[in-house]
Amino acid sequence: MEIIKTDVAVLGAGGAGLRAAIALAETRPALKIALVSKVYPMRSHTCAAEGGAAGVIKPDDSLDFHFHDTVGGGDWLSDQDAVDYFIREAPKELLQLEHWGCPWSREANGSVAVRPFGGMKKQRTWFAADKSGFHILHTLFQTSLKFPAIQRFDEYYVTDLVVEDGQCRGFTAIEMRSGQMKFIRANAVIIASGGAGRMFPFTTNGAIKTGDGMALAYRAGVPLKDMEFVQYHPTGLPNTGTLLTEACRGEGGILVNKNGRRFLQDYGMGPETPVGQPVLKTMELGPRDRVSQAFWHEQKKGNMVQTRWGDCMMLDLRHLGEQKINERLPLVRDMATSYLSVDPVTDPVPVRPVVHYMMGGIDTDIRAATSVKGLYAAGECACVSINGANRLGSNSLTELLVFGRRAALSALEYLDNGAGAANESAITAGANDAQGRLRELFSRTGGTETLAGLRREMMATMEENAGIYRSGEGLQQACATLAALRERYARIELHDKTNVYNTDLLQAMELGAMLDCAEAVTVSALERRESRGAHQRLDFTARDDDKYLRHSLARYRGAQPPEIGYSDVVITRSPPGVRDYSGEQK
Amino acid sequence: MSERTVELEVLRFNPETDSEPRFQRYSVPCMNEWVVLDALNHVKEIMDPTLSYRWSCHMAVCGSCGMMINGEPKLACKAFLREYEGVIRVEPLAHFPIQRDLVTVIDDFVTKLKRVKPYLIPKAVQPVEAGEFRQSPAELKRYKQYTLCINCMLCYAACPEYGLVPKFIGPAAISLAHRYNEDSRDGGREERQQEIASNEGVWECSFVGACSEVCPEHVDPAGALQQVKIKSTVDWYQEHLMPWNKK
Numbered sequence: 001m002e003i004i005k006t007d008v009a010v011l012g013a014g015g016a017g018l019r020a021a022i023a024l025a026e027t028r029p030a031l032k033i034a035l036v037s038k039v040y041p042m043r044s045h046t047c048a049a050e051g052g053a054a055g056v057i058k059p060d061d062s063l064d065f066h067f068h069d070t071v072g073g074g075d076w077l078s079d080q081d082a083v084d085y086f087i088r089e090a091p092k093e094l095l096q097l098e099h100w101g102c103p104w105s106r107e108a109n110g111s112v113a114v115r116p117f118g119g120m121k122k123q124r125t126w127f128a129a130d131k132s133g134f135h136i137l138h139t140l141f142q143t144s145l146k147f148p149a150i151q152r153f154d155e156y157y158v159t160d161l162v163v164e165d166g167q168c169r170g171f172t173a174i175e176m177r178s179g180q181m182k183f184i185r186a187n188a189v190i191i192a193s194g195g196a197g198r199m200f201p202f203t204t205n206g207a208i209k210t211g212d213g214m215a216l217a218y219r220a221g222v223p224l225k226d227m228e229f230v231q232y233h234p235t236g237l238p239n240t241g242t243l244l245t246e247a248c249r250g251e252g253g254i255l256v257n258k259n260g261r262r263f264l265q266d267y268g269m270g271p272e273t274p275v276g277q278p279v280l281k282t283m284e285l286g287p288r289d290r291v292s293q294a295f296w297h298e299q300k301k302g303n304m305v306q307t308r309w310g311d312c313m314m315l316d317l318r319h320l321g322e323q324k325i326n327e328r329l330p331l332v333r334d335m336a337t338s339y340l341s342v343d344p345v346t347d348p349v350p351v352r353p354v355v356h357y358m359m360g361g362i363d364t365d366i367r368a369a370t371s372v373k374g375l376y377a378a379g380e381c382a383c384v385s386i387n388g389a390n391r392l393g394s395n396s397l398t399e400l401l402v403f404g405r406r407a408a409l410s411a412l413e414y415l416d417n418g419a420g421a422a423n424e425s426a427i428t429a430g431a432n433d434a435q436g437r438l439r440e441l442f443s444r445t446g447g448t449e450t451l452a453g454l455r456r457e458m459m460a461t462m463e464e465n466a467g468i469y470r471s472g473e474g475l476q477q478a479c480a481t482l483a484a485l486r487e488r489y490a491r492i493e494l495h496d497k498t499n500v501y502n503t504d505l506l507q508a509m510e511l512g513a514m515l516d517c518a519e520a521v522t523v524s525a526l527e528r529r530e531s532r533g534a535h536q537r538l539d540f541t542a543r544d545d546d547k548y549l550r551h552s553l554a555r556y557r558g559a560q561p562p563e564i565g566y567s568d569v570v571i572t573r574s575p576p577g578v579r580d581y582s583g584e585q586k
Numbered sequence: 587m588s589e590r591t592v593e594l595e596v597l598r599f600n601p602e603t604d605s606e607p608r609f610q611r612y613s614v615p616c617m618n619e620w621v622v623l624d625a626l627n628h629v630k631e632i633m634d635p636t637l638s639y640r641w642s643c644h645m646a647v648c649g650s651c652g653m654m655i656n657g658e659p660k661l662a663c664k665a666f667l668r669e670y671e672g673v674i675r676v677e678p679l680a681h682f683p684i685q686r687d688l689v690t691v692i693d694d695f696v697t698k699l700k701r702v703k704p705y706l707i708p709k710a711v712q713p714v715e716a717g718e719f720r721q722s723p724a725e726l727k728r729y730k731q732y733t734l735c736i737n738c739m740l741c742y743a744a745c746p747e748y749g750l751v752p753k754f755i756g757p758a759a760i761s762l763a764h765r766y767n768e769d770s771r772d773g774g775r776e777e778r779q780q781e782i783a784s785n786e787g788v789w790e791c792s793f794v795g796a797c798s799e800v801c802p803e804h805v806d807p808a809g810a811l812q813q814v815k816i817k818s819t820v821d822w823y824q825e826h827l828m829p830w831n832k833k
Contacts, residue, residue, distance in 0.1 A: 040696070042737045043640075043648045098718045101706030101769060103726060103733045110720030134647055135733060142704040142762070154696075177685055206642035239619060242645050335645060338664065339619070452631040495635040498602045501686040503630075503638045 001172075001435055002182045003428075006034040006151070008411050009170060009186035011158050011213055013037035014044030015133070015397065016379030017192035018140035019093075019404030020411075025147035027412060034184050036153040036173060038208065038506070041141045045194055045206045046400065049133020050245035050331060051117060052125035053397035055090035058114060061122040063087050070395060071574045073119040073287050074359075074388020075533035076549065077226065079570040082366045082384045086395075086402050093401035094126050102139040103128050115328075116250040116280055117394045119287035119581070123280070125394040130245050130331045136397055156182070157506055158212065160434035161189065161220040161375070162427055167420055168375035169427045171216070172434040176506070179499025181438060183431040187419035188374045188411035191217055192404060195358040195380040196517045198510075200466075201459035203355040204236055204243040213381040215513035217362040218520065222370045223553035223565070225383040227517070228525035228535045229359035231391055232292040232468050236354025238309035242335050244351060246393040249284035251328050252276040253317040255291070256348070257303040263313075267294035269581045276319045279583060286581040289390040289534045292353040296468045305350060312350035321345075353468060357396065359387040359534065360524070363553060363567075368407035374419055376411055378403040385551065389533020441508070447493025451507055454492070458485055458511075458518055466522055471538045475526040482519045483561055489515055490559070520554040520562055527564045528552060545576050589618045592625055592667055596637065597677040599684050607684065609675075610634075616667055622676065623651055623662035626688075639688035646802055649738035652679050653688050659743035659800045679743040681752075692739060698755050699737070702763035702781050707774025725770040732765035732810055734803040741797035741807050747790055754790040755782060757797035757807035764810040767817075783818040791815070 008024055010017045013035050021035045037044065056066050066087040071078050098104055098112065105113045105127050117125040128135040144150055156173040162183070163169065170185040193213025197205030218224050234255070235244045249255070254275055257263045262283065265272045269286040273279040284291075295313055298304055304311035317325060317332075322345045325333050329344075336342050336349045361383040368376045368384070379400045386399060461481040465474035489512060496504035530544035531537050549569055554562040592614050599607040612633055614625045623641055630637050640650040644663045651662040654677040656670065667674075682690035712719065741757035748754050763782045767775045782788055791811045798808040 039640075039642065039650070040692075040737075043642055043650045045642065045648070047647050047736075048643050048645060092714060095714045095718055099706070099708070099712070099714055101766065101771065103730055104718075106721055106723050106726050108723065110722045110725075112718050131647070131734075134736075138733070138735075142699075143706075145700045145703075146705050177691070206644065206648060208642045240644060331647075338646075338666075341619075451635065498600055498636075500601055501638050501689045504635045507635075 001431060002180070004034065004182055004184050006032040006184060006186045007415065008188045008190065009034040009036060009184045010190045010192060011036050011171065012192035012194060012379070012381070013041035013152070014192065014194055014379065015046035015136055015140060015400035016404035017190070018144050019401050020190050020192060020378060020408040021150045022140065022144055022147065023405040023408035024412065025149040027408070029149055031149050033150045034153055034186065035150050036156050036158060036184060038155060038157045038212070040154045041152070042138060043208070044137060045209050046137040047134045048204070048206060048243065049397055050130045050243060051247040051250070052115060052127030052132040052394045053094055053136065054117065054120065054124050054392070054394040055094040055126060055398055056087065056124055057091050057094070057112065057126070058123065061124050065121050066090070066124060068574060069120050070386060070392055071388070072577070072579050073392040074390055075543065075579060076574070076576040077388030077532060077551070077569055078386050079366065079384065080572040080574060081570045083386050084572070085366055086386045086399065089402040090398045093398060093405065097136060097139055097401070100139050100143045102135055105129060115247055116278055116285060117392070118246050118249065118285050118291070119281060119392040121281050125250070127247065130247055130329050133397055153184070157509060158216060159438060159509065161216050162430040162434070163220050163372055164423060164427045164430055165420070167373040169422060169430070172431050174438070176501050179502060181435050185427070188414055189376070190407045190411055191362060191375070191377040191381055192379045192407070193381045196514060197355050197358065199458060199514045199518045199521070200355040200462050202236070202241050202463065204233060204241055205355070210510035210514050211517035212510065212513045213377070214361055215516045217370060217375065217377060218516060218556045220372060221556070222372055222375065223363045223555050224517070224520045225360055225363035225551050225553055226385060226524070227358070227360035227520040227554055228528050228552060229389050229533060230355060230466065230521065231288055231357040231359060231534050232353040233288055233356035234291040234295060234353050235315050235351040237335065237340050238307055238312050238350050238352050240339050241354045242339055243354070243356065244315060244332050244335065244349065245329070248315060248317060248329060248332055250278065251324065252278050252320055253284065253315055255284055256314050256316060257298050258305045259303065263298050263303065264291065264294055267297065269294070271583050273583065282581055282583045287390055287392060290581060292468050293536060295353050307350050310352060312352045314348035315351045316348040317344040318346065318348065357391055359383065359385070359389065359391050367410040368403050369410050374414055376407040378407040389535060442494060442497055444493050447491060449488055449492050451492065451504070451511055454485055454489055455511055457481065458515060462518055466525060469536045469538050470525055472526065475522055478522040479519070479526060479561060482515060482522060486515050486519065486559065516556070523561050524552045524554050524564055549576060590616050590667070592616045593673040594625055594629065595673050595675045596688070598687055600686055618668055620667050621663050622655055622665040622667065622674065625667065626662060626676070638686050647736060649736035652738040652740050652743065653677065654680055654743065659740035661738060661740070661802050664802055679739055681743050681749045682739065694752065695737070695739060695742060695756070695759065698759045699762065702755065702759050703774060703778050704762040704766060706766060706769065706772050707777060708771060709773030719771045721770050729765050729768035732761050732768065732805055735762055735805050736803055738802065740800045740802065744796040744800040746794055746796065747792055751790055753786045755787050757811065760788060760814060761805055761807040761810040764814050779818065779821070782814055783821070788814045788818065
């Protein structure tokens with residue numbers, strides 16, 4: 001097996017991975033940096049983020065406001081020291097992107113423009129029309145081309161982390177175009193591989209978001225934290241799951257039920273605000289968990305519009321007018337018109353909540369470090385946690401930048417202090433073991449399962465039992481189903497046993513990762529006997545700070561279900577309070 | 587559930603087992619609202635797990651799923667079945683080597699993109715702490731359209747010149763260079779000119795305009811290339827006829 005020697009290896013080349021690689025190369029131009037991704041960087045799912053990135057920049061805003069919005073939005077499960085670091089770094093990172101050429105939308109005077117977003121008390125979301133993530137990704141990707149220190153390994157699928165004596169020493173990866181396995185040897189590794197929304201059948205997430213990096217860290221002994229917190233975005237196109245950005249509502253769009261009622265006023269987010277004049281932090285600018293939950297209740301009451309793709313609410317943008325829709329929401333118009341044949345300029349668009357984001361992920365501290373030495377994580381795959389039980393829209397794009405950079409700086413500190421002496425023969429043996437497992441998968445015969453069949457069963461149980469509202473009974477069912485699926489998965493046989501760009505193999509590895517992540521979600525959810533943020537239990541409807549103001553930690557136990565432990569939430573200056581999104585809030 | 591059976595004729599090629607490409611037929615039960623990508627996903631999931639192609643976002647922004655559909659370069663996620671009758675022929679993007687099935691090798695573009703320096707080379711050095719560079723909405727508008735390139739390669743597959751002269755830097759890379767040249771914050775035009783105003787750059791373009799016709803993001807690369815040509819011509823005259831004007 002070819003060994004590629006580098007100083008730092010970054011796994012994932014979306015927003016967080018690119019930001020980390022650039023920070024490494026800027027700080028240490030002589031460093032050898034491997035940027036490894038299963039796709040070309042510009043295909044990464046950061047490109048699909050639409051609305052924008054939060055950072056305090058305008059004179060009427062303050063870091064304190066951003067702090068309290070984020071902590072309250074997260075239902076007090078965010079670590080407040082991490083949130084403080086995040087909000088302080090946020091404006092610098094967004095300005096840095098501006099200096100790298102990001103085409104942020106502008107005010108008439110040439111300063112960057114901001115827009116309102118859900119759960120935010122002030123307008124602080126920087127945006128580039130409704131393709132903010134796309135522009136952030138391409139700005140970072142194009143900027144990364146300046147740095148000779150960054151060596152890219154595009155279309156390499158990472159199969160295993162190599163950990164020797166408690167230290168991460170690199171990872172093995174399959175070069176897709178040849179099918180050859182390589183060992184990327186590095187004394188520091190940053191995982192920035194994104195989320196795992198593809199565990200669910202109805203998601204805004206692209207096909208590539210299969211929890212690969214989460215599963216790698218989990219199997220290597222790092223706990224997955226707060227995995228039960230899965231965000232539903234309220235407004236997805238009902239047939240494809242394509243996201244219609246929250247900026248639709250930030251710009252003044254309204255949500256109505258089949259009777260034309262703006263039903264959010266009936267779920268603690270009223271009183272009704274004038275149409276087209278959105279008021280921050282109330283009604284349609286409530287947080288995503290509350291809006292998605294309100295949908296669920298309305299659906300139970302039979303107040304939703306029935307479509308061939310299921311029950312929908314209507315997103316009405318007509319009063320914004322064609323000009324504003326074209327200027328601020330061109331992608332939204334294109335998506336609704338192309339995929340649903342509904343033009344938001346002339347008709348309300350049917351939408352329904354859709355799986356969008358994992359608040360949980362690889363357990364890291366405020367420095368983006370994991371419990372394995374030399375292993376760091378940033379972005380959606382990681383859980384620092386700034387997002388707590390519910391992420392506010394437009395915090396995640398900023399998080400990629402802030403913690404992507406932070407992971408790079410931490411990795412450098414680690415290398416500077418001297419990674420421990422390496423036992424190279426033990427390390428190589430670890431890499432060879434990974435190759436052995438791959439060979440075993442290729443040579444396996446007698447399989448009776450199909451990947452697609454297992455995947456469908458996984459998705460069905462996640463949708464049925466781990467959705468917006470959950471019950472102990474349903475979660476138990478999901479845990480049992482997933483345990484059985486993992487067992488059946490261990491016996492699958494590949495249909496395609498060739499080497500070049502083998503997507504049957506790729507999908508098999510991805511399914512393995514998703515099954516592990518899915519089990520962490522459902523077992524963590526079963527054990528959390530309370531309702532908080534995006535985790536709502538029909539059998540435990542109240543928040544229980546005495547027992548559960550804690551992060552859950554799912555630890556991998558091979559074929560067994562994970563063991564669930566807990567760690568304390570860092571509370572510095574905002575004691576748990578009531579989340580108030582009524583118009584009467586102060 | 588299905589509303590219509592679609593006949594797909596898909597190019598297959600596995601370099602390990604095939605000496606040359608062949609076509610394979612699939613009869614796919616489809617919904618009328620589906621795109622070609624949905625049909626391919628159905629094939630992959632239900633009928634033939636060995637079929638290989640790239641895709642991710644299903645919303646025309648990641649640029650993965652460019653392919654030839656009935657001979658035209660298209661994003662498979664935005665090629666609506668309702669717009670096709672009869673057999674739909676699906677092939678890998680033209681002008682790129684086939685890696686396997688519908689997957690092409692795009693190394694050539696990746697190398698060329700890097701050559702044109704598609705990043706801001708600031709006109710003035712200003713620390714981040716000093717705040718943003720001011721840019722008016724009108725200044726933003728000058729280059730905004732060219733930022734929308736998703737690197738999907740459809741323009742290269744459509745460009746007859748690139749098919750004939752592979753060293754041509756091509757529409758997307760030149761448009762991205764032009765995007766930075768037109769940015770009010772940038773001062774790197776001269777550096778980029780060495781690449782894009784060369785023989786391998788805009789002067790290879792014969793202005794067929796196919797690139798702009800197929801661009802799914804309406805970037806109008808042909809327009810960008812024309813602007814580069816005009817500006818490069820002005821440069822030439824200033825240098826040769828009015829040397830005293832040169833800095």
